[in-house]
Amino acid sequence: MFTRKADNDPSAPPMTKKPRGLSPASSSSSSSSSSAAAAAAGGPSADELSATVMSHLSGAMGGIIVFAGSQLGLFDALAACGPATAANLATAVDLDPRYVLEWLNGAVAAGYAQYNVSKATEKELAAGVGGGSGTYFMNEAQIAAMANVSSPRYCRPFFDLVVGNIFLYNDVVAKGFKAGGGMPFSAYNLHSTIAQVNANTFANDLIPWMEAIPGLVDRLHTPGTRFLDIGCGEGQATLVLAKAFPDAIFVGLDADHASIINAREHAFQASLTNASFVEASLRDYPSILSEPTSRFGYDIVWAYDTLHDIGDLEPTLRAIRAVCRSPDTMFIWSEPSGSSNPNDNRHPRGVMRAGISLLHCLPVAIGQDGAGTGTVIGSPPVFATYAKRAGFLGVEELDVPDKTNYFFKVLLPPTLDELRDGVGGE
Incomplete structure (x- = not known):
């Protein structure tokens, strides 16, 4: 026997079924209908599949970036001392500054950190030297997700x-x-x-x-x-x-x-x-x-x-x-x-x-x-x-x-x- 609460409790309001296992982006009616249409038509189109491939590849690399930042203490240090240059952050965690700079740029690309561009940084970027004098920081949402262990939105351990x-x-x-x-x-x-x-x-x-x-x-x-x-x-x-x-x-x-x-x-x-x-x-x-x-x-x-x-x-x-x-x-x-x-x-x-x-x-x-x-x-x-x-x-x-x-x-x-x-x- 399988019952829902409303099935055996006449006084209970009808149960509103929650979306099961859907992220906010994927639970919209348009997304659901397009997925259903794709399945009914025999699967995704070539363009849709290409977008899926890129999404999975970028997600995999984003996961590696988060994992590295978690294991090396970079998220915690950036949350504590940002805005900071790559050199300053590297000093705080006793790591090589060039690798820390590369990690920071990846964290920005993945959406887990922010980057401030100064006048000096603009010149460095134009010269192709990496913008090392720019400062990196995390906003409130990023700190909650990656560094604040008491936040309901803290999710770093999943990575x-x-x-x-x-x-x-x-x-x-x-x-x-x-x-x-x-x-x-x-x-x-x-x-x-x-x-x-x-x-x-x-x-x-x-x-x-x-x-x-x-x-x-x-x-x-x-x-x-x-x-x-x-x-x-x-x-x-x-x-x-x-x-x-x-x-x-x-x-x-x-x-x-x-x-x-x-x-x-x-x-x-x-x-x-x-x-x-x-x-x-x-x-x-x-x-x-x-x-x-x-x-x-x-x-x-x-x-x-x-x-x-x-x-x-x-x-x-x-x-x-x-x-x-x-x-x-x-x-x-x-x-x-x-x-x-x-x-x-x-x-x-x-x-x-x-x-x-x-x-x-x-x-x-x-x-x-x-x-x-x-x-x-x-x-x-x-x-x-x-x-x-x-x-x-x-x-x-x-x-x-x-x-x-x-x-x-x-x-x-x-x-x-x-x-x-x-x-x-x-």
């Missing part, structure tokens, strides 16, 4: 994540494409980068998401409520919630050793005593619970953007059934939005997810002896199918204020016996 995955391309080809195998998550050494990607999202959006899910906040305010964060990474979501809801008990679960070590350190530094972290795979976790699930199970299970990375979905979902304390447990499942039909994913976010899936999500899932769904599991009815195969009743799509992910409440069987029936099956 670190994308380029970091490219470094393992040869391994993915050898172990994946040619041998049909997978890659361990630890091989990527991206746990801290992923933590940076998630930290800003959770700091700004997680509590509003919780508030949009009926009954969830009330339950989190109930003393003793047990909350399981599956695939917690370095614990960004777990810790935000533990601080906001001190009466609840939060457990973060992840199989990656380095992530759990860092999560425990973050909890210690934040002096949070209601958050703990367990290093274990989800499918092994029910068997290591030391007491009956009815006592030590969970009232809320949260799986955000993670189950597509954990091998086969059906046994994974059965493991989640095993840790649900009762039929009243709230199991919230969120995954990147998209479609099972690749024609529907022809937009910038769809391209980005396809690349991440190819280089990271699919190899990691297959590396855990799974078939691998890829980053985009599919459209909402696909989630309902997986849930029912694992013994749940279906899913209800939630109206959460987020344009990039689906959010579902997974519907549990109505009795404890039915909830427990067959949870160990494959």
